[in-house]
Amino acid sequence: MKLTLVKKEAEVPGVTTFIFQPDTLLGWRAGQFLRYHIPNPSPDERGANRFFTIASSPFEKNIQVTTRFDSEHGSSFKKDLASLNIGEALDAEGPMGGFVVDDVFISEGKKFCFIAGGIGITPFRSMLLDLDQKGLPINVTLLYANRDQNIVFKDEFDKLAQKYPTFKVHYIVDPQKIDEDLIKSSLINPQSSIFYVSGPAPMVKGLEATLEDMGVDEDNIKHDYFPGYSEI
Numbered sequence: 553m554k555l556t557l558v559k560k561e562a563e564v565p566g567v568t569t570f571i572f573q574p575d576t577l578l579g580w581r582a583g584q585f586l587r588y589h590i591p592n593p594s595p596d597e598r599g600a601n602r603f604f605t606i607a608s609s610p611f612e613k614n615i616q617v618t619t620r621f622d623s624e625h626g627s628s629f630k631k632d633l634a635s636l637n638i639g640e641a642l643d644a645e646g647p648m649g650g651f652v653v654d655d656v657f658i659s660e661g662k663k664f665c666f667i668a669g670g671i672g673i674t675p676f677r678s679m680l681l682d683l684d685q686k687g688l689p690i691n692v693t694l695l696y697a698n699r700d701q702n703i704v705f706k707d708e709f710d711k712l713a714q715k716y717p718t719f720k721v722h723y724i725v726d727p728q729k730i731d732e733d734l735i736k737s738s739l740i741n742p743q744s745s746i747f748y749v750s751g752p753a754p755m756v757k758g759l760e761a762t763l764e765d766m767g768v769d770e771d772n773i774k775h776d777y778f779p780g781y782s783e784i
């Protein structure tokens with residue numbers, strides 16, 4: 553499918569949102585991702601394709617990509633993305649991925665803990681706006697770790713937290729980390745919660761081990777690794 557760029561805006565320093573209009577009526581589940589291709593006759597060794605979560609919610613219809621740019625060591629792909637003009641198109645495939653909120657968990661009234669590291673927040677924007685739009689309960693504690701106070705989507709999350717007393721959001725700014733103590737102090741009953749963890753691979757792997765050590769069943773831990781980032 554072709555995605556045409558219709559809007560580009562800075563979120564916080566170093567992070568930009570791109571809004572694309574698909575050339576077909578595209579359905580997806582909140583939390584899924586696409587594979588994007590920008591032709592380049594001589595890309596760097598990381599190539600001309602990338603995966604990005606669809607940060608928009610299905611009711612928003614357009615595809616939102618929100619990504620971080622590294623000013624010093626950025627890839628050729630990110631340079632090509634940054635220089636895309638409004639009205640220009642790229643190719644994409646999908647949607648794909650199973651990092652989605654299971655309807656069964658919702659109907660069973662489960663409590664969720666979403667854990668995000670940095671730009672790993674993108675699937676949670678899609679999921680939370682989707683639950684809100686469908687009028688479903690948001691029994692969610694969001695633990696969102698970031699490198700600094702420039703927190704992507706903060707206004708949207710704060711608005712949701714005001715609307716839903718059952719939605720709790722905790723911003724954890726470096727050097728503070730998400731660890732066992734923080735999880736225990738943020739959740740009433742971690743062992744019965746359903747965890748979704750998204751962010752740089754080393755952080756996600758570390759937190760999965762922490763959760764299992766805390767006695768959380770591995771079936772109740774879902775993850776999304778973002779390769780290419782060593783830290784939040």
Ligand SMILES: Cc1cc2nc3c(=O)[nH]c(=O)nc-3n(C[C@H](O)[C@H](O)[C@H](O)COP(=O)(O)OP(=O)(O)OC[C@H]3O[C@@H](n4cnc5c(N)ncnc54)[C@H](O)[C@@H]3O)c2cc1C
Pocket residue numbers: 585597598602603604605606607618619620621622625626627629630649671674675776777778779780781782
């Ligand atoms: C399912 C899925 C969903 C994703 N969703 C998102 C999303 O919503 N938003 C998002 O931003 N990313 C997302 N990613 C990650 C994305 O695909 C890229 O891997 C990431 O954005 C890094 O982009 P880049 O490789 O172009 O590197 P850049 O962003 O240009 O650079 C990132 C860092 O990589 C370092 N680096 C440079 N070269 C190399 C190298 N050869 N090997 C390793 N590191 C190197 C640089 O020093 C820099 O610090 C997702 C990945 C997956 C698999």
